[in-house]
Amino acid sequence: MQTNKYRAGLTVLILSLLILPFALSAAGTAWVRITNLAILFVFLSLGLNIVVGFAGLLDLGYVAFYAVGAYVYALLASPHFGLHLPFWIILPIGAGLAALFGVLLGTPTLKLRGDYLAIVTLGFGEIVRIFMNNLSQPINITNGPRGITLIDPVRLGSISFGQNDQFFGLVMSGPMKYYYLLLLLLLLVIMVNLRLQNSRIGRAWEAIREDEMAARAIGINTTRIKLLAFAMGASFGGVAGGMFSAIQGFISPESFVLTESVMILSMVVLGGMGNIWGVVAGAVLLSFVPELLRYTVVPLQMNLFNRIVIDPEVIRLLLFGLALVLMMRFRPAGLWPLHARQREFDRQAATQ
């Protein structure tokens, strides 16, 4: 009974995810793009969730790994260096390099916790961004603040994701193709996360979050396990960055500022630190609501007052702040906190 209901729900969810881009493109291709960016933010939130939610290490510089992934893609698939590698080669490189940066950040911060760790990671995020801004001299690597343009779209065989195509009479725009690719990647990312959480490694992360000294005393090599969390979390950021480059076709250091890190952290916290589905929900919510406001606030004011009284950006920040305050008051553990979930271990095993 229960599983039947569950299966029916799942089927509906999958079907609606599959036809979503067609429905959205009726409202405008912009909405498909917005959805794609939302999926990227889900990637980022899930990556950050490994560090913050599972291992309990506050990271305010997460956007640095996003930047690393994005720049790796941009440099290896654009006229900037004249390299045009296929995306399925670049994405693993980006993920690997981001993981390396994760270890680079993790190593000096092993003994830090809480506020102190937050400050160092914040600095790290800024360092990476400033490097991207200034690595145009003496050798031009990143092209500085002007950014990198004309980045190759994803290509699969003869299908380019940068243009429209027709499949079986259905017109598929570039963003729609990206949507399906991202959906596939998202499925993979969620599966990896779920499996990691319910594994020996996931339990060790949780143990470190709960009580580091006790974790060490029962024989967990906390150095290695923490670095693993940084590296795993960073690699998701790297993948998201690569896809961002391909979708946008243009990147500059401006896309990787501190507020992005804060936004990703807000998604994790709003959804419920440590709970994968909560984090997904948080990321989707915080990606879509501002866009909805953007498309409703202006027409609404025009209708009511015939002019724009309050700038939509102001309303967005106002509501964002209000939402955080309300959440801290009523649901401090997030909308969907970790231990509201049913335990996966069945009671029978324990009482047999």
Place this chain on the structure above:
Amino acid sequence: MSHLLEARSISKRFGGVRALHEVSLTIRQGEIYGLIGPNGAGKTTFFNVLTGLCPASSGTFSFAGASLNINAPHTVAQAGIARTFQNIRLFANMTALENVMVGRHLRTHAGVIGAVLRSAATRAEENAIQQRAVELLHYVGIADRANDLARNLSYGDQRRLEIARALATDPKLLALDEPAAGMNATETAALRVLIEGLRSDGLTVMLIEHDVKLVMGLCDRVAVLDYGEKIAEDVPENVQRDSKVIEAYLGA
């Protein structure tokens, strides 16, 4: 009986404070060894040095016939010494079962790739971990609380859970830091049965305890620390009559 643990001239200074001074002791295979002394005598410091939580100023340990590398706590646990804490340190937001499962970390191997691919080997290992954890919960008598969060357990059950988690690391020596602290008479009696059971199952136990009745009834041998120095080491009956011990406790 052969020696399991030998501590040679262990000293520990915190700035000008001499927390431990030239403490040497030997623990024999299969015994329950009590470490007692007035407050601030250095008992917990000895545990912390032994388990690698704070390094000794000088002195060496040998354990199970080899010298013990106490650079990091996880190497000590690897060698076969498990401990509990005076102020219980469980993973509060994990279930009792998960707490014990974490304890198996040291003796299992699955990494990220195994976890993601969920290979046959990983699944078999996960099953073994869970099975062992359930066994241990049964062993300490809290199997019915397996799916409760550790923080929701009663105080006595939390103590038991901490012991189960320590046992999950397959220790040769179990070091218990005041396991009866805060327990009522019934809980203490049950704890005593549990510790005696550990001994009859071949485990060596080292025990810090304030409850004199428990120590004297349970331990095969007792060492007394006072101001960081060992002032006595003998069977409980002799220690009780030792004039230095009486002086240290009563200040007479």
